Amino acid sequence: MPDADRLSLDVHCALPPGFAADYWSVRLVEEVSECHAxxxxxxxxxxxxxxxxxxxxxxxxxGHGYAATSDVSGAGLRAAFERAFAIxxxxxxxxxxxxRSLPRPQSRGTYASPGIDAPRRSAREWxxxxxxxxxxxxxxDRIVDWEAxxxxxxxxxxxxxxxxxxxxxxxxxxxxxxAVTAHADGDTQTRTLNGYRGICQQGADExxxxxxxAGCGRRIAEQALELVLAPNCPSGRMQALLMPDQMxxxxxxxxxxxxxxxxxxxDERNFAGTSFVTPDMFGTYRYGSPLLNITFDPGRPxxxxxxxxxxxxxxxxxxxxxxxxxxxxxxxSATSQLRAGLPGTANARADNWNRPPIDRMAxxxxxxxxxxxxxxxxxxxxxxxxxxxxxxxxxxxxxxFQFGCERGQLIREGGLGAVVKNPNYRGISxxxxxxxxxxxxxxxxxxxxxxxxxKGEPSQVIRVGHxxxxxxxxxxxxxxxxxx
Amino acid sequence: xxxxxxxxxxxxxxxxxxxxAAVLDRALAAGEFYTAxxxxxxxxxxxxxxxxxxxxxxxxxxYLEIDLMQGRRHALQRLALCGNPASDAAAIEAAVLALRAxxxxxxxxxxxxxxxxxxxxRSVRGTPLPAAERIIDDVLTxxxxxxxxxxxxxxxxxxxxxNAAGQRNWHEATSFNLQWSLYHRADKxxxxxxxxxxxxxxxxxxxxxxxxxxxxxxxxxxxxxxxGDYRVFLAPAAMEEIAGMLQWGAFSARALxxxxxxxxxxxxxxxxxxxxxxxxxxxxxxxxxxxFQSAGFIRPDRVALIDRGRLVGALTSPRTALEFGGESNGxxxxxxxxxxxxxxGDLALSDALAALDTGLYIGNLWYLNYxxxxxxxxxxxxxxxxxxxxHGRIVAPVDVLRFDDTLYRxxxxxxxxxxxxxxxRLESSTYMQRALASVRLPGALLSRMTFTL
Numbered sequence: 034m035p036d037a038d039r040l041s042l043d044v045h046c047a048l049p050p051g052f053a054a055d056y057w058s059v060r061l062v063e064e065v066s067e068c069h070a071x072x073x074x075x076x077x078x079x080x081x082x083x084x085x086x087x088x089x090x091x092x093x094x095x096g097h098g099y100a101a102t103s104d105v106s107g108a109g110l111r112a113a114f115e116r117a118f119a120i121x122x123x124x125x126x127x128x129x130x131x132x133r134s135l136p137r138p139q140s141r142g143t144y145a146s147p148g149i150d151a152p153r154r155s156a157r158e159w160x161x162x163x164x165x166x167x168x169x170x171x172x173x174d175r176i177v178d179w180e181a182x183x184x185x186x187x188x189x190x191x192x193x194x195x196x197x198x199x200x201x202x203x204x205x206x207x208x209x210x211x212a213v214t215a216h217a218d219g220d221t222q223t224r225t226l227n228g229y230r231g232i233c234q235q236g237a238d239e240x241x242x243x244x245x246x247a248g249c250g251r252r253i254a255e256q257a258l259e260l261v262l263a264p265n266c267p268s269g270r271m272q273a274l275l276m277p278d279q280m281x282x283x284x285x286x287x288x289x290x291x292x293x294x295x296x297x298x299x300d301e302r303n304f305a306g307t308s309f310v311t312p313d314m315f316g317t318y319r320y321g322s323p324l325l326n327i328t329f330d331p332g333r334p335x336x337x338x339x340x341x342x343x344x345x346x347x348x349x350x351x352x353x354x355x356x357x358x359x360x361x362x363x364x365x366s367a368t369s370q371l372r373a374g375l376p377g378t379a380n381a382r383a384d385n386w387n388r389p390p391i392d393r394m395a396x397x398x399x400x401x402x403x404x405x406x407x408x409x410x411x412x413x414x415x416x417x418x419x420x421x422x423x424x425x426x427x428x429x430x431x432x433x434f435q436f437g438c439e440r441g442q443l444i445r446e447g448g449l450g451a452v453v454k455n456p457n458y459r460g461i462s463x464x465x466x467x468x469x470x471x472x473x474x475x476x477x478x479x480x481x482x483x484x485x486x487x488k489g490e491p492s493q494v495i496r497v498g499h500x501x502x503x504x505x506x507x508x509x510x511x512x513x514x515x516x517x
Numbered sequence: 518x519x520x521x522x523x524x525x526x527x528x529x530x531x532x533x534x535x536x537x538a539a540v541l542d543r544a545l546a547a548g549e550f551y552t553a554x555x556x557x558x559x560x561x562x563x564x565x566x567x568x569x570x571x572x573x574x575x576x577x578x579x580y581l582e583i584d585l586m587q588g589r590r591h592a593l594q595r596l597a598l599c600g601n602p603a604s605d606a607a608a609i610e611a612a613v614l615a616l617r618a619x620x621x622x623x624x625x626x627x628x629x630x631x632x633x634x635x636x637x638x639r640s641v642r643g644t645p646l647p648a649a650e651r652i653i654d655d656v657l658t659x660x661x662x663x664x665x666x667x668x669x670x671x672x673x674x675x676x677x678x679x680n681a682a683g684q685r686n687w688h689e690a691t692s693f694n695l696q697w698s699l700y701h702r703a704d705k706x707x708x709x710x711x712x713x714x715x716x717x718x719x720x721x722x723x724x725x726x727x728x729x730x731x732x733x734x735x736x737x738x739x740x741x742x743x744x745g746d747y748r749v750f751l752a753p754a755a756m757e758e759i760a761g762m763l764q765w766g767a768f769s770a771r772a773l774x775x776x777x778x779x780x781x782x783x784x785x786x787x788x789x790x791x792x793x794x795x796x797x798x799x800x801x802x803x804x805x806x807x808x809f810q811s812a813g814f815i816r817p818d819r820v821a822l823i824d825r826g827r828l829v830g831a832l833t834s835p836r837t838a839l840e841f842g843g844e845s846n847g848x849x850x851x852x853x854x855x856x857x858x859x860x861x862g863d864l865a866l867s868d869a870l871a872a873l874d875t876g877l878y879i880g881n882l883w884y885l886n887y888x889x890x891x892x893x894x895x896x897x898x899x900x901x902x903x904x905x906x907x908h909g910r911i912v913a914p915v916d917v918l919r920f921d922d923t924l925y926r927x928x929x930x931x932x933x934x935x936x937x938x939x940x941x942r943l944e945s946s947t948y949m950q951r952a953l954a955s956v957r958l959p960g961a962l963l964s965r966m967t968f969t970l
Contacts, residue, residue, distance in 0.1 A: 078623070079592040080595075083596050083612075084595075097573075100577075101575070101576040101578070103578050103579055103598060103600070104577075105599070108601075117574070121573075123573075124570045124573045124653075127570040128570050129571045156619055157622040177775045178777065214776075219891070221776045299664075300566050302666045302700060303696055303708065304668075304696070306883075388576075389574060426886040426919075427884060429883055429884070429900050430917070433898065435886075435888065435896045435969075455888075455889055461970075490564050490667070490947070491560075491668065491670060492947045494948055514892060515892035
């Protein structure tokens with residue numbers, strides 16, 4: 034567990050004598066992690082990590098700057114205060130944002146993940162569980178690689194501000210994973226349990242049962258074998274039923290990123306890209322069909338990016354970004370809201386102590402509709418069910434996309450048919466969501482996410498949660514792989 | 518801007534690393550062995566947008582990963598260190614105790630392999646850089662009147678290796694990487710960059726001038742082209758994105774053995790091939806990557822991967838060598854190239870537009886992924902400076918296009934020429950830490966490339 038004592042020092046005592054900043058904050062982060070893995074029925078070495086550091090942010094006149102250090106002693110923080118102050122002063126005349134206009138939060142409170150103090154399995158218990166799944170996956174000589182693993186993380190984040198704010202947030206995260214690769218007749222197919230680390234939640238062992246981890250080794254292996262022997266996905270324009278472990282990617286890439294306000298403001302144009310969304314669209318633009326309801330929801334306890342306050346200290350609450358298909362507000366932090374003159378969200382987030390907060394997705398969800406899975410399948414004359422993302426690509430304005438899934442299943446005249454491999458589809462965000470034809474009910478929803486959302490300069494890889502029901506889209510341009 | 522009163526210094530020196538290794542030596546019990554890898558940096562990051570400074574800051578970080586072994590049992594602990602000798606020694610001692618306590622519950626690792634022959638090395642490169650604030654002043658002044666966005670990252674990056682046999686390796690590079698884009702409007706922009714081990718005002722000025730010249734072409738009315746096959750020239754920066762896909766497991770000996778590599782169909786006597794002008798190697802000696810890997814093995818200067826279009830080698834980690842046979846050749850566990858180098862051809866870069874004649878000049882590609890990995894089929898977007906060319910002259914910038922094509926066509930049947938000049942490009946990645954990787958790549962002229970959206 035993180036050692037809270039190391040983060041509890043009185044940061045005021047670390048202030049340099051006569052420190053003349055207009056505002057400062059100290060964000061201390063400690064995170065411990067463990068990774069247990071069994072590959073091809075051989076236990077890989079136990080891997081542990083302990084990370085600890087602090088970022089000091091200072092406002093001085095019009096300028097602002099940060100200094101991050103792995104030295105969280107009083108002396109280390111004092112040096113960081115001095116460095117951040119020097120940077121803020123040096124850059125004041127060139128600053129894009131007048132620091133005197135920036136918010137100076139004074140939030141106080143605590144947050145904790147569900148199961149934060151629940152019992153922990155031993156390394157031996159994890160190995161036994163993972164070995165059981167790994168051994169069970171070796172069902173055929175055509176299974177050429179297989180792995181079961183779990184990553185466990187616990188973190189404490191403490192934010193102290195010169196305005197009297199102090200927020201302490203404690204997280205417990207778990208990422209179980211299983212992947213099996215089959216090879217036959219010159220082709221190779223990999224099947225996973227909801228994608229690579231697609232299962233990533235806050236909480237403890239209850240997450241395993243939620244996704245049927247026990248027994249997944251054999252089940253995933255059977256599906257990998259089925260896939261490698263399956264025909265290629267056909268090409269054509271058809272209805273597509275996207276399951277939650279593909280929907281999360283669709284939401285992430287073609288709604289989440291284009292709604293990030295810092296992208297819209299141009300900060301990311303040199304790297305992650307810009308957005309086809311412009312500030313004038315909010316309030317009127319029809320993003321999708323009337324069935325589309327997208328929320329920023331930091332309050333769903335098990336979802337990966339739930340929290341009480343963002344990394345600048347803004348209190349987090351659930352808000353609609355898209356309601357009944359109409360765009361309402363961007364994913365914009367308090368800082369970005371000031372720059373753009375738009376409402377936003379509490380989403381100033383940093384992936385660690387050594388990177389500054391920027392506008393990020395947190396939990397970005399598609400609200401459920403009223404259709405059962407059976408009803409959605411029954412309503413499709415000619416289509417395909419696609420599940421589990423494996424390939425993603427989208428342009429720098431987040432418009433022209435192409436995504437691929439691990440597994441497809443044809444739907445003909447309202448019934449499920451043959452399994453097909455290499456199902457891909459392409460489209461344009463601004464059109465695609467308007468073809469949202471049916472939205473599954475709460476029983477079709479899964480709470481998933483990714484620990485690996487990349488963005489920013491310097492770059493950051495952050496945890497985001499996505500909850501989505503299964504959904505049906507009309508007129509999707511579907512195609513398969515290269516025939517071997 | 519005024520230079521700040523203090524310039525960052527770093528506590529994570531070679532001598533300090535040796536002190537940390539000595540702590541590990543003393544902490545070891547009978548029958549134990551350790552390897553330890555250090556990754557540290559003191560970095561200045563200045564982000565800018567619309568000709569102004571967006572987020573300026575500095576980061577000082579140091580991580581040590583310890584692999585403690587008893588026979589074939591072992592476990593790893595990664596630690597953040599603070600630079601205070603007493604605190605770091607205590608943290609290391611506590612980590613060794615915790616690892617020792619964990620070992621009895623673990624299985625033997627049949628694929629554990631580490632260097633036992635001592636081979637210590639030392640490499641210190643680079644010179645002190647100007648203060649980041651001065652460089653940003655130069656950039657913003659030179660780009661005055663333009664909508665410029667980008668980042669400067671600079672400072673010393675350190676990597677170290679130590680083991681219980683007394684091997685010590687140290688690699689330190691004081692480097693910088695400046696990446697910027699000049700925007701004309703919306704998504705129409707020219708991206709440029711400058712990186713290296715020493716700052717040169719004249720080289721920067723020339724790069725900025727070149728970018729501003731290209732920006733003039735961006736002012737032409739853009740064209741939205743229909744999907745289809747086009748003749749293309751891929752600039753070295755675009756080729757870097759394709760090389761990036763090869764860095765994603767393609768040359769991994771383990772991925773090849775388990776048929777998961779995108780180049781798996783190139784294996785064997787009757788395997789598929791690329792054009793015979795394609796020769797690729799891992800050329801550690803040409804880049805800025807470390808000359809050692811995490812188990813203490815020394816990397817050869819060059820590892821042949823593709824020779825005249827045929828797959829001839831792979832990157833083999835010690836673990837893979839034991840699991841699948843063969844010799845380890847300096848690869849880390851992820852078996853990813855860190856200094857991929859492609860031989861140039863016979864087309865002068867200055868003749869590229871003339872050789873293209875009519876088609877697309879693609880300055881950059883973006884967001885590539887496999888649409889069918891076993892078939893080495895890749896999709897991705899054009900980005901930044903992509904132009905329609907007619908009779909050897911740029912006539913219009915092109916709206917972004919999606920391609921979807923196989924490596925066997927792009928670097929095989931469709932390859933017409935490679936440029937004589939192969940450009941060394943230092944990796945600009947700053948995920949978690951500043952990268953020490955590079956690629957050296959020529960431009961490529963293709964008779965056709967398939968665009969789908």
